[in-house]
Every structure is written in C-alpha cells, then in structure tokens.
Amino acid sequence: MKILIIEDEAALLSVIRDALGREGYITEIAADFDQALDKISTYEYDCILLDIMLPGGSGLELLSEIKKNKKKEAVIIISAKDSVEDKVNGLDLGADDYLAKPFHLAELNARVKSAIRRKNQNGDHKVQWRNITLDPDNRTVVVNNADLLLNRKEFDLLYYFVTNPNRLINKTSIAEYVWGDYTDQASSLDFVYSQIKNLRKKLSTAGADADILSVYGVGYKIS
Amino acid sequence: MRKRSLKNFTLRYLVLAILGVIGIWAGVFYVVIIEEVYDNIDDGLKDSKDHIIKEAASDPGILNTNAFGIAQFKITKLPGGWHETGNQIYNSKLYIPQEDDEASVRMLRTVFKKDDQFYRLEVYASTVEEDDLIENILTALVMLYIALVLSILLLNHILLKKAWKPFYRILEKLRPYKLGAAGKFECADQKIREFDDLEKDLAAMIQRNESIYTQQKQFIENAAHELQTPLAIASGKLELFMDEGSLTERQLLKIEEVSNTLNRLKRMNRSLLMLSKIENNQFRAAEKVNFNKIFNELADEYDSLIQFKAIQVQIQENGVFEFEMNRELAIVLVSNLLKNAIVHSEKDKWVEITITSGSFRIQNEGTLPLDEGFIFERFSKGKQNAHSTGLGLSICQSICNLYGNMRFRYFFKEGHCFEVAVS
Numbered sequence: 001m002k003i004l005i006i007e008d009e010a011a012l013l014s015v016i017r018d019a020l021g022r023e024g025y026i027t028e029i030a031a032d033f034d035q036a037l038d039k040i041s042t043y044e045y046d047c048i049l050l051d052i053m054l055p056g057g058s059g060l061e062l063l064s065e066i067k068k069n070k071k072k073e074a075v076i077i078i079s080a081k082d083s084v085e086d087k088v089n090g091l092d093l094g095a096d097d098y099l100a101k102p103f104h105l106a107e108l109n110a111r112v113k114s115a116i117r118r119k120n121q122n123g124d125h126k127v128q129w130r131n132i133t134l135d136p137d138n139r140t141v142v143v144n145n146a147d148l149l150l151n152r153k154e155f156d157l158l159y160y161f162v163t164n165p166n167r168l169i170n171k172t173s174i175a176e177y178v179w180g181d182y183t184d185q186a187s188s189l190d191f192v193y194s195q196i197k198n199l200r201k202k203l204s205t206a207g208a209d210a211d212i213l214s215v216y217g218v219g220y221k222i223s
Numbered sequence: 224m225r226k227r228s229l230k231n232f233t234l235r236y237l238v239l240a241i242l243g244v245i246g247i248w249a250g251v252f253y254v255v256i257i258e259e260v261y262d263n264i265d266d267g268l269k270d271s272k273d274h275i276i277k278e279a280a281s282d283p284g285i286l287n288t289n290a291f292g293i294a295q296f297k298i299t300k301l302p303g304g305w306h307e308t309g310n311q312i313y314n315s316k317l318y319i320p321q322e323d324d325e326a327s328v329r330m331l332r333t334v335f336k337k338d339d340q341f342y343r344l345e346v347y348a349s350t351v352e353e354d355d356l357i358e359n360i361l362t363a364l365v366m367l368y369i370a371l372v373l374s375i376l377l378l379n380h381i382l383l384k385k386a387w388k389p390f391y392r393i394l395e396k397l398r399p400y401k402l403g404a405a406g407k408f409e410c411a412d413q414k415i416r417e418f419d420d421l422e423k424d425l426a427a428m429i430q431r432n433e434s435i436y437t438q439q440k441q442f443i444e445n446a447a448h449e450l451q452t453p454l455a456i457a458s459g460k461l462e463l464f465m466d467e468g469s470l471t472e473r474q475l476l477k478i479e480e481v482s483n484t485l486n487r488l489k490r491m492n493r494s495l496l497m498l499s500k501i502e503n504n505q506f507r508a509a510e511k512v513n514f515n516k517i518f519n520e521l522a523d524e525y526d527s528l529i530q531f532k533a534i535q536v537q538i539q540e541n542g543v544f545e546f547e548m549n550r551e552l553a554i555v556l557v558s559n560l561l562k563n564a565i566v567h568s569e570k571d572k573w574v575e576i577t578i579t580s581g582s583f584r585i586q587n588e589g590t591l592p593l594d595e596g597f598i599f600e601r602f603s604k605g606k607q608n609a610h611s612t613g614l615g616l617s618i619c620q621s622i623c624n625l626y627g628n629m630r631f632r633y634f635f636k637e638g639h640c641f642e643v644a645v646s
Contacts, residue, residue, distance in 0.1 A: 009452050015459035022466070080451035084506065084551060102455030102489050105462045151525045168466045170479065172486045191531050216472045218465065220477040 001116065002026045002044070006036040006059065007051045007078065013100075016049065020106040020112065021062035022167070033057035040066055045073045047116050049108075050095070052079040052086060060089060067094040074115035078103075104173035110163040129162045129222075130209040143206040153178050154199045161212060161222035196220060230383045233438075237379065238372055245371070249364045256360065261329065264348050265312050268331035269297070271346045272310070276335050279342075286342060291317065295348070302342040306334045317347060327354065389418040393425065400429070403436050403502070439504055447496040454492065458485045494614035497555070501621040506549040514544040515578055517557045522576075525565060534565060535573040541582030546645055548626055556622045559615045560585045560641050567639075575638075582644035592635030619643075 003025045007013045012030065017027045028043070030036035033056030040048070040062065046067065052059035063075060077090040080101040086097045095114040099108065114136065118123055127134045133142040139155050141148040150158065156178045160169065170187045178195070200212050214222050227235075279285045291297050311332040316325045325457045328347040334343055384475055392411070400408055408429045413419035461482045465475060500506065522529070529536050547551070564574045564587040572588040596608055599620050619641075623631035633639070 009456065011456045012452055012459065015456055015463060018463050019459065020543065022463075080448050082454075084508075101451040102458055105459050151523075151527060170482060171464065172483060173462070191528055193525065194531050216475050218475050 001046045002028065002047045003112065004028050004030060004036075004039055004043075004045045004073075006030045006049060006054065006062065008032060008053075008055050008206065009051075015105070016108065019108060023109055023112075025112075031055075034139065036062055037065060040071070041069065044071070046075065047112055049112075050075055050077050052068045052077060052081060054092070060086075060093060063090065063095055072119060074112075074119040076111055076115055076174070100188040102177065104169075106160065106164045106167065106169045106173050107177055109167075110160055110177070113163040127159070127162055129165050130164060132203075132208050132210060134159070134162060135157055143208045146206065148206045149201060150199070150202065153195055154202070157195060157199055158203075161220070164222075166221065166223050167192075168215050168219050168221050174220065229387060230379060233383070234376065234379055237375055241371055241375065242368065245364060245368045249361070252364075253357065253360060256356070260356065261581075264329045264350065265331070268329065268346050269310065269311065270349075270350055272331055272333055272344060275344060275346065279335075279337060283337075286337070291345075291347070296344060296346040299345075301334065301343055304341075306341040306343075308334045308336065314350070315347070322446075326350075340619060347547065386415065389413045389415060389422075393418065393422050397425070402432060405442070425640045440499060443495065444499045444503065447492050449489075449497065450492050451496075454485065454489050458482060459487065491614070494618065498618055498621055501542075501552065501618065501625060504625065506552050509547050509549055511545050512548055512550055512553040514546065514553065514557065514583055515540055517554055518561070518576055518578065518583070521554070521558050521561055525561065528565060532565065532568065533570045534568045535571075536565075536576070537573065538576045538578070540577060540578045544578050544580060544583050544645075546626075546629070548629075552622045552625070556619050556643070559619050560643075563615055563641070564639075581646075582642060584640055584642040586636075586638045586640045589639045591637070593633065593639060597632055 001024070003020055003026055005013055005016050005020075007016065007029070007032050013029055013031065017029060028039060028045070030039050032041050033054045033164055036050075036054065037057075050062060050112070054062075057078075059077065063077070066073060066075060074097075075095045076097040077086075078088075078094045078101060079086055090098055096118065097111050099111055110175045113127065117127060117136070119143050125135070125137055127136065131144050134155075135141075136159060141150055141158065143153065157174065159172065160177050171192055174196075175189060175192050178192075196212055196214075203210060203212070210222055213219050213223060265441050275285065275298075277330050279298070286298050286300070288294055288296065313330055313332075315330045317327055317328045317330075318324075319326045327350045329350050331344075331346045335344055335569050389411075396408060408426055410426050412424050413422055461478055464470075465478050465482070470478070522536055522538060561574075561576075565587050566573055567589075574585065574587045575582045577586070599616055620631050623629040623643060630644050630646060631642070632644075633641055
C-alpha cells in the first residue's frame with residue numbers, strides 16, 4: 001500500500017510518515033504544490049493525504065487535478081482550518097474524508113484504513129483482524145463465525161482498535177473518537193473504561209482471538 | 224432623571240426669557256407712556272389755569288366758584304398776607320357727585336393775586352381713562368406675549384424639526400449599529416456643516432473601530448489556526464513515542480501527563496476557533512432545523528453515557544420547535560447544553576428537556592443557583608470539572624447572539640434551567 005503525504009510542515013510530515021510506516025505502508029512525501037502535482041501525475045497511490053494550505057498553491061486545486069485525471073486514490077484532506085466550507089468544498093470535489101488538525105495518529109490510521117477500504121473495488125469492504133470481522137457499512141461484527149451484538153459506541157471502539165492493532169491508543173484519543181468532539185470533552189475517562197470493560201467481556205464471551213489490554217492506565221491496546 | 228427633548232429644552236428657556244424681556248419692556252413702556260399722559264394732562268391743566276385766571280380778570284363772578292361743580296375747578300379766597308404763587312400738580316382722589324363715586328384725578332393747585340387779594344385756584348382733570356389705558360396696555364402686552372410664545376412654539380417646532388432632521392437621521396442610523404455586524408454606517412451629504420462633521424467623524428470613528436475589531440478577530444483566528452499544526456506535531460510525536468514499547472511505566476505516565484495537557488490545549492484551541500468562527504459569521508448556510516429531532520438524536524447518541532452515569536433523561540415535547548438557522552450550530556448548541564447537563568449531573572439524578580413550539584429548556588437537578596453573571600463568561604468553570612475548557616456556554620451564547628430573535632438565558636427553578644427561546 002502506497003500513501004502520498006502532501007504536507008509542507010516538515011515536522012508534521014515526519015510524524016505522519018512514522019505513524020503510517022509502522023502500519024506497514026510505503027510512504028512518499030511532497031512538501032509543496034509543484035512537487036505534489038509532479039508525483040500525483042507520475043505515480044499511482046492507494047491513498048493521498050492532502051494539506052489544503054501549501055506553498056505554491058491550494059490543496060483543493062490538487063484535488064481537482066487528481067479527480068480530473070480519473071485517479072482512483074482515496075484522498076483525505078488534512079487541514080488546520082477546520083472550516084465547514086473547506087470541508088464541504090473538499091468533499092464536493094471528491095475527497096473521501098476530511099481530518100482537522102490537530103488529530104490523533106490512531107484516528108489518522110483509522111481514517112486511512114477506512115478510505116482505502118471504501119476505494120477497494122474488487123474486494124469486500126469489511127475489516128478483518130484475526131477472527132474478528134467488522135462490516136462498517138452495516139455496523140455488524142462477526143466473531144468466530146457468529147454475530148456479535150454491540151451497541152453503537154462499542155462498535156466504534158472496536159473499529160478503532162481493529163484499525164490500530166497492537167498499538168497503544170491513549171484514553172483521550174479513544175474518548176474523542178467515540179464521543180465526537182464539538183467543544184468540550186464532556187465525558188470522564190471512567191466512561192471510556194466502562195465501555196471498554198463491556199466490550200472486553202463481549203469479545204471474550206464470543207471467543208474472539210483478541211483482548212483489549214490496559215497499558216499502565218495510560219491507554220489501551222488490542223492484541 | 225427624565226430626559227427632556229431638545230425642542231422642549233430650548234422652548235422652556237425661550238418662554239422664560241421672553242417673559243422676562245416682555246416684563247421689563249412692559250415696565251419701561253408703561254413708565255414712558257404714563258409720563259407722556261401726565262405731561263399731556265398737566266399741559267391741559269396749566270392751560271385751563273391760565274384761561275380761568277384770565278377769565279377771572281374780566282368776570283369777577285368766577286371768583287365765587289368755591290366748590291367743584293360742573294366747572295371742574297374751585298377758587299378759595301386766602302387770608303391776607305403774602306402767598307407763594309407756584310404750580311403744584313399731584314394725583315388725588317375726589318368725590319364726584321355726578322358719578323357718586325370717588326375718582327382718581329390729577330389736581331393742579333396754584334395761587335394767584337387779583338386786586339391785592341390772594342386766591343387759591345384748584346383745577347382737576349379726571350384720570351379715569353388712564354387706568355383704562357394701563358389696563359389696555361397690559362392686556363395688549365399679555366396678548367403680545369401669548370402671540371409671541373405661540374409663534375415661537377410653532378417656529379421652534381418647524382425649525383427644529385427641519386434643522387435637526389439630519390441629527391435624528393444620524394441617530395436612527397446609529398441605533399441599530401453593532402460592532403462587527405453586517406450593517407454599515409453610511410454618510411449622507413448633509414446640508415448643515417455641523418451635522419456633516421458629526422456624521423463624517425462618526426463614520427471615521429466606526430471605521431477605525433471596525434478595522435481594529437476585524438484585526439483582533441483575525442488575529443485570534445490566525446493564532447488559533449497557526450497553533451493547530453504545532454499541536455498536531457507535538458501530540459503526534461508523543462503518541463509515537465508512547466507506542467514505542469521500550470518505555471517504563473513511570474516514563475509512560477509522565478508522557479501521558481504531558482499528552483493530557485496537550486489535549487486540553489487542543490480542545491481549548493478548538494473551542495476558541497469555534498467561537499471566533501461563530502463570531503466571524505462563518506456559519507452562513509441556514510435551513511429549517513427541527514430541534515425535537517436533534518434532541519432525540521443526541522439523547523440517543525449519548526445514551527451509553529447517560530446509562531453509565533445512571534441519569535434519567537426525559538424529553539417532554541409540548542410542541543415542535545423549528546427555527547431557521549445553521550444546522551451545525553444548532554447541533555453544537557444542543558449538544559453543548561445536553562452534555563453540560565449530563566456532565567454536571569450526579570448518579571441517579573434527572574435531566575428534563577422541555578420543548579415547546581417557541582423554545583426549549585434543559586433542566587438538571589441542582590441545589591444552589593449558579594451566578595448568572597459568571598457562567599456565560601469565557602473560561603469560567605465549576606470546581607468539579609477539570610476537563611471543561613470553560614468555553615461551552617459562551618459558545619452557546621455566541622450562537623444565540625448570532626440570531627437576533629434567539630434568547631439564551633439561565634435561571635434557577637427546581638434545578639438549573641438553560642432556556643433558548645425565540646421571540
């Protein structure tokens with residue numbers, strides 16, 4: 001899987017590259033508009049992470065370029081602006097997702113995986129890890145060939161873990177992911193704890209070949 | 224103090240001033256006229272005197288007129304000796320038998336000598352008509368005063384209305400003006416220099432304030448934006464670091480503390496951005512939003528949290544509340560208030576949502592009213608909530624402020640009530 005990261009901030013670029021590299025993706029980078037345009041028109045990628053504000057031009061221009069060339073890449077816009085208009089414009093132009101800075105890397109992973117999964121035309125859209133299969137479109141889970149009934153938050157949680165297997169995801173990141181985050185983080189982290197406890201119970205009862213482990217009270221990890 | 228209008232204010236002084244001027248003028252006028260009248264009468268009396276004395280020389284019978292009768296004079300023989308022969312003129316009262324009344328008269332008393340005998344001659348002229356004159360003058364003056372005041376009233380009314388029209392127009396334009404709002408203050412070409420100056424100065428002042436305001440807003444927004452990338456870098460690096468697996472528990476916990484602090488900073492920055500975007504009117508798109516639907520959807524969304532906290536949430540729908548506004552903001556508004564109520568509720572307490580056709584109210588149990596002046600202030604927060612940025616309610620207020628007829632208020636009635644109503 002090849003991912004192109006278009007981002008002018010070198011430090012952020014390296015963080016994203018590191019994070020995606022750990023997931024086994026091959027990453028390429030472009031730090032400005034021309035470089036990005038060059039790479040887009042020359043190579044094929046599975047996913048493109050696109051910053052909107054770039055030296056030399058707008059990310060949205062690049063996006064229309066990608067779409068004009070009927071490229072099949074999944075495009076995720078990464079923007080510091082988090083403005084509704086940008087989001088709407090980006091999605092209208094054919095972006096697959098929109099991620100506002102600052103984001104958790106686990107969330108980026110989840111989004112990249114979703115975007116690639118949705119673009120995957122000749123396969124099923126399900127996410128599988130060990131004997132757990134999630135169908136994000138129908139929000140159903142199959143463990144050990146049997147349906148597992150989860151409530152909405154539990155499904156979101158499991159999806160988050162499965163798209164970030166074997167990685168430590170900290171509590172705040174989990175809370176923000178399942179909670180959505182309009183303004184304040186309203187829930188206490190106890191809530192996350194109780195949700196995870198329920199999920200663990202359900203997974204082990206269903207005979208899942210996975211467990212969610214607490215890591216020193218800092219976060220959780222599925223393995 | 225009750226404020227007087229400009230018209231009444233000037234009118235009051237004008238009426239008083241005219242009263243004073245007319246009073247003084249009436250006094251002076253009266254004195255001059257009376258002087259003139261007496262002068263006239265006195266001349267007449269002197270004439271009569273000369274006439275009588277001359278007449279007495281040829282007709283001694285006249286000397287026997289010793290009482291006032293038809294003749295309006297009397298002559299008294301004086302005892303022997305020398306007498307001063309000067310004229311004395313004075314006002315007096317005299318009984319007039321014909322009229323059977325005392326009358327004011329002007330009396331001339333003199334002494335003349337005929338054949339070595341001194342006689343006193345007293346001649347009078349009635350001054351009754353002068354009283355009439357004074358009366359008439361006074362009446363005329365009062366009427367003049369009334370006429371003057373009335374005409375000034377009228378003139379004042381017309382003139383002030385005309386002259387101050389631009390002023391009132393400026394006031395009218397100024398009244399709905401709001402800093403940073405869309406309506407601009409436009410200059411009309413005024414005919415009166417002062418008003419023209421006033422309007423130009425006002426426009427210049429508004430321009431200055433607007434530009435400072437815009438700059439500051441821009442600054443806040445830019446600062447918040449610019450912070451997003453470094454925040455993303457820092458928290459990303461920490462996340463990667465925590466995931467490395469070679470860290471001890473102690474180290475991991477330390478990093479987590481830093482990460483939590485960063486997360487708070489991220490949330491605060493996001494809230495600030497949200498606030499500045501609301502205030503910069505960046506949520507323009509509007510549609511008819513059904514709040515009943517939003518409440519039900521969000522209550523569903525927060526269901527697991529509600530269950531976890533064991534709170535009773537009840538939605539009482541007495542009507543359908545629909546309002547033309549930005550959908551995203553409506554969701555932010557409701558979710559902030561709902562989260563606020565849920566977070567501040569303890570186990571086994573209730574939250575009640577009441578929706579009517581023109582308002583909705585979120586009520587949660589509480590014992591002590593909150594300080595109304597304080598809760599809407601930015602960065603204010605209760606003691607128990609370490610995760611709050613203190614911006615949630617001010618975001619709600621900013622959203623309601625965005626829509627002119629939407630009111631947001633807090634009151635305490637069997638619990639904390641936050642109400643959004645449309646007028």
